[in-house]
Amino acid sequence: MRRAIDTLFGRLVVIVIGMLVLSHVAWFAIIRFERDNVQTRFAVEEAVFLVEAVRQHIAKAPDQPLPPRVRLVALNSPDVPKQPDEDTPPPLQRFVEDLKDRLPDGTEVRLNEPGGPPSVWVHGAKDDGWIVVPVQPLRPPRSRDRMLLWLALIFSTAVLAALFGAWQLQYPLRSLAQAVGRFGRGQPTPPVPERGPRELRQLTHGFNQMVREVSQTENDRAVMLAGVAHDLKTPLARLRLRAEMMDDEKLRDGVVRDVDSMAHIVDQFLVFAHDRPDGSEPVPVDEQCERIARAYRAVSPGAQPIRLKLEAGPAFALPAASLDRLLSNLLDNAHAYGAPPVVIETRREASGWVLMVSDHGKGIAPEDLIKASRPFVRLDPARGGSGHSGLGLAIVERLARRAGGECEIGNRAEGGLQVVMTFPFDIATRTLQERRAGSQHEERAL
Template structure:
């Protein structure tokens, strides 16, 4: 019996039942205290037949000199209505709070889980339905974390185990006498190594956790541009930006991969910084082949590459934009791709100031 009473339904039912009973008691008290006396309590004098010597003389009845009844303690009729309304409003407010509180808790826990897979589990307290929902949510979080960790361990082990045979193959390729064949084999091995490195980087980006701190975004953009210029690339930085509180490694990973993507397919890039009161906008602009509008969402998928980029000269494995997107989520911002006016691709990173 006690277990069945410890439910959200029982609590809501008890609150509304108490409110209804209280409202009726207030109305009963008003009618008992404020209504005029009944006819049975103060009956009028009996009327006798015409001609009765003991009766009153014929003619109009004398006016009643009794004073009108005074209003009761509760005053006019609006008092019970206001009391009943107040009782029901209070009950409805308490019931709504009881209903929305576990939903708000579950919503906050889901939001924290989407941002950090290692967030603390929910407290399994409250009514039976709330405890059951919290327990199911915690089990789901544990299973998701376990599956992600298993996948990461498996891919990391596979990538690590592949390095040894690839290293042996690279040594054996050097012994091939045919120069053309040796170059093709070496290029294939280089692409495999690059794919392994990109896969490990993508997995690290998904599981990486770091605290936000005040960081100089403009200095980072200028540093990346100088490094690219030292390697012979044409990269320019325009605009100014005040420091922003972000996870530094995530910002470096996001902006670095966007710049690398522009240099790979266009050979040049233009970084534009737009500082605002509410958000910061970073644009990485190039004049390369661009991406069709119907493919701009698909290119964020891991290992997705356009047909035009599937050649030996591009060297891409389809993870650069995926890593940039994961990093932008860790930054609390958004990443979008647009067509550059006149041709090319513009990657737009938006970061909130707060």
């Protein structure tokens, strides 16, 4: 099961949102703390200014009336509030302490009783009474603040911008990963646009250059192989004609068998060199497997028995030519190196359609399995001279990948070789028109 966190985009999203949440929470706490400090400092400075203004007023113009809400109260007045106690809220305690620090030493500061207008009572060493001045109300932080709304708006905008940036960053890498997958499956790989950061552009440029060089090498090899194989067909035909005219029957049969073996090798070369998408009409795999098995028994009466276990149904379809070549090579390989019976199976799995061919022989040594599908590799030195070029399994793997599937070569637990080919549902059910349209699009992209 794929998880979003496993992708580069998913991890970038988690990192970006996590960092934005941490930064916004930190900024919110800092702003609220600094707002309280600024409010307290402003209230302290305002109170100090008013107290000093009242003192100047008393010293220079005692007969003039005081401003509204500013008054002088006798020391023994019953209206004088009590000393602040431990139940006083922390902001008010901090306000009183800061105000004492700003006033001369020995100044006594008290706050008005709750319920009345906010004011502060100040009595200095040289004051005849209490100076009462208004102060800014020190409101405690509210649970719902407009700041939260603004932070939520900024956070949402930042997240959207970060997600867009993360998507822009991972999109070129995702395109490159898809191209690497296509190239690894042997499918045509159009050049990947060189976008994104400099390092990613350099990586994409190197990949495109590698694909071009590998494609050119493959094309040169295919052209050379096809040219050699094609040129050999005419001499082989003349050689077979001359062999048929020999008088010695035993010698004639031996030469004809050798010519047929060489002709089979040449045909294998041509099939391996053919690198174009199959343009034949898709046919139901189960029906085609039955026809090929019947034809194989008719042509080779002494061949190994073939068992069919076809459970895919008519929805599983592949190009007729590719399917014929796949089964022919696998049946020839099982007949030459395996043991009866040979089993052809089809089924539907969660990953796609499965076509499997297995036999009951000795199989392939585990250390040689990785080399089994390499072209021109014979795992048994004794295998040669009988029309085998070491291309059978290589052709099977190439045909399976060219049809959009994957090929896995291994040994059965009970003994014998098995070749499992898996085809995705969307590829194994394409019509001929869809396949040709996709092939033409890939050729134009290349």
